[in-house]
Amino acid sequence: MLSSGPVLLIGYDVTELSKIRNFSIIAHIDHGKSTLADRLIQETGGLTAREMTSQVLDNMDIEKERGITIKAQTVRLDYTADDGLTYELNLMDTPGHVDFAYEVSRSLAACEGALLVVDAAQGVEAQTLANVYQSIEHDHEIVPVINKIDLPAAEPERVRKEIEDVIGLDASEAVFASAKAGIGIKEILEQIVKKIPPPKGDRDAPLKAMLVDSWYDPYLGVVILIRVIDGAIKKGQQIKFMQAGTTHLIDRVGCMRPKIEQLPELGPGEIGFITAQIKEVAQTRVGDTITDAKRPAAEPLPGFKEVQPVVFCGLFPTDANDFEKLRESISKLRLNDASFSFEMETSAALGFGFRCGFLGLLHLEIIQERLTREYDLDLITTAPSVVYQIQLAHNGGEMALHNPADMPDPSRIAMIEEPWIEAVIYCPDEYLGSILKLCQDRRGIQKGLTYVAGRAQVTYELPLNEVVFDFYDRLKSISRGYASFDYHQIGYREGDLVKMSIMVNSEAVDALSMIVHRGTAESRGRGMCERLKDLIPRHLFKIPIQAAIGGKVIARETIAAMRKDVTAKCYGGDISRKKKLLDKQKEGKKRMREYGSVSIPQEAFIAALRMGDDA
């Protein structure tokens, strides 16, 4: 083995471009994406039946449970087609949520085609549409697959027509399949080879590869998933990340089958992984261009974006003694997910914790869930907030506000700016009215509206702070899941924003304060008070809940005093049982936070922010 320098291997050829196919799978949750992926792996011999655990590609527990993919995964399949040639098929499993829209776009940019999997009984679902459009934007060739044809309720012909009518794709050659029963798998593989174009690339040009994703592996260090565009990448090569500006020595090159297999090199059009003794995921940026340090490419690849957290919230341990454990756990998570940030924060009521930044609300929930589950922590999450830019009065300079609690006194503020987004929503006509109303209610500015075959595409500019809480949930609920939502940030704009405080039993609860637009403050305040009224259990005394701006109360609710809670029968044999009940009640109280002698359950802090149907 050579210890450094390019490795030359005689007799080894990287796969010719004409024999490579790179594709992703587009499918609604439950339409059988993972089962199909598993079946393709099995059919091409990637894993023996014994090695197949269901849903090989979803690595994390959370991914398995939620049926969503958070990190891009890839698997290489060797397939000998009917034409007698053996092809290298690279299946890319992409993240499936708008919070990870940028990561998705990079994964798609690494492919030339996609399988569109539609459930033969359910038909085309809304979420699928957005992904199809995204795939079309990347000039992908799309191969329709109608799955689950063995179900009694299957109507493959109707679904075939739906794909043609609703999406506008030619589905005349759609594969009728059942991933579960193993029907149509061979035909899918054939169509991948025949319909999806091979990648383009120049083996003799300087190395140019895209960094698709990266993750931390305890044995290998940071593993980087790449797609080679031009040139080749080898073990021992000195590479440069063009955006980050750093250089690294490659110590492994390989692919996943899905087991890791080391290769001498990866050539143009190929998807695989490299390792380069990198310790932190934060050093690798999705979308970066990898080139040869000595013979660099002239231009980086287009489309690179710096990932910026857009939603912030406080994470506090329920038990103050867990602070150090939280710090360690967050640091460990950050090793594998560079897209969230954290800094220490103190709260009058919640004690020591961290202010963390996320890509979106789902990302926030995933991190929170991983901390709870993988690190066994009880957490209190405060109201999510966006980053405001504040210009202080009297030339006091500027500040970026991550936490409503840090909002300066209004007299010191010259101007507040808030982030805006441009949102594109696809939906069936029938839901358009309620969706327009939702956008208007959230201070949206309509920028465009087009109709295509019973579907509407509406574009809105929206303040991000109106979207971070529950916009996506509301959108799903009013469109029965048929609307899709995609957004990107379009910069900061001045806003008439105020800090709204929530007082429980006359005591301000800092973790519930939020920054709102003056025009919507009253309805937001009323909504918060109403929800808190339901979330805070009755106490032995009545509890006023107020929303206030400055000293002015804008909304108020009262929780009536508890009237009955007593064990009817209690005799000699019941003492131990009664004692247990008492201990349980006391334990329950520990999971609450005390504000002015009121116990607030920890889930109330985030639940209070979800808007009701009135919002």
Next chain:
Amino acid sequence: MGTSPPPFGLSLSKPSLLPDLPKEEASTGSARAGGHIAPLALYIHWPFCVSKCPYCDFNSHVREQVDQHAWKSALLTDLAHEAALIPGRPLSSIFFGGGTPSLMPPATVAALIEAADRHWGFTPDVEITLEANPSSVEAARFADLALAGINRVSLGLQALDDEALHFLGRAHDVKEGLAALDTAQANFGRTTFDLIYARPGQSLANWEAELARALAFGTGHLSLYQLTIEPGTRFATLTAQGKLPPVDPDHGADLFEQTRAQTAAAGLPAYEISNHARPGQESRHNLTYWRYGDYAGVGPGAHGRRGGMATIRHKKPENWLNAVARNGHGNQSEGALAPAERASEALLMGLRLREGVDLARIAGVTGIAEDTLVDGTAVARLEGHGLMRRAGSALMVTDQGMPVLDRILAEIVAV
């Protein structure tokens, strides 16, 4: 006797409404103090029923056949075991509970009373209660049970409405129940009965009328329980299936207030959460529990407290029977309670009583400092809300606080 303070109860400044029990010494401490001997209560459990009621989570079992001879002898053995461990303390009460102890052969009842008398002796005014099912079959035994020594009977009347009785899974109807009540009143010196209220759909007016009728029978004591859905009962299953609507707590609170007002007006005020009595007619036996005095418990599943020890008998009838045969007693476990456990038990039992507790006394018996028994700040706050009253070491829950007692305990009990 009257000058001595009660165990954990208060010496009320006004004349006590409660029976003049011998109260020399907190029996959880040493049995002997100042030459007096603290009396003892005895509980005997008979686990068999003809059928299981859908609301009942008590230790009751339905068996085709009961070997009466074996059961009589086993209960006597279990009793003798307890007597040997707590000798020399006269019994102030015996309570036959179940199950359905009115199904016991009167001869067995007589033998147990006789044995108890022989082992311990009785205080002159000993109260011997038996729980009875108000059926004609059982009423026919009342005369024999009175002869056996029973002087107080507690009838499971449960409702004065045939439809409600059917809902509660009772075999008797109102007519049969009232006939049994008549027989009981003719045979026993003291009679009490149970009613279950706040039944699904029961209005305030409906309960008011039912309670007025109940009070008119002239018993000196009434146990009035709000229907509670206990885990592990048929009602719990029905509730989980959505077939039994839960009672709105506010409505439950209205009915509770009505109960207290109406019984007080009739001269049987509440002396405990669910128990009402004409002054002097309180259940001495149950007062021993609530005042956290000592009691021996024999028979399947019976609990006991003696001298800081907690005893629990095997619950399943057959297991208990085998244990008695094997070990000479039916105990499944017997262990010392930590001072903090005893203190919290004393608080959660004692505060069920209108008389409340004496913190100094609990502190004296358990060795835990008086000011650490309860959370003083919480108590002061609850006093401010009118839910508690504190005077020196006396602590009690007000009428207003009683319906939310469990919550109050969770707020104040600091041990």
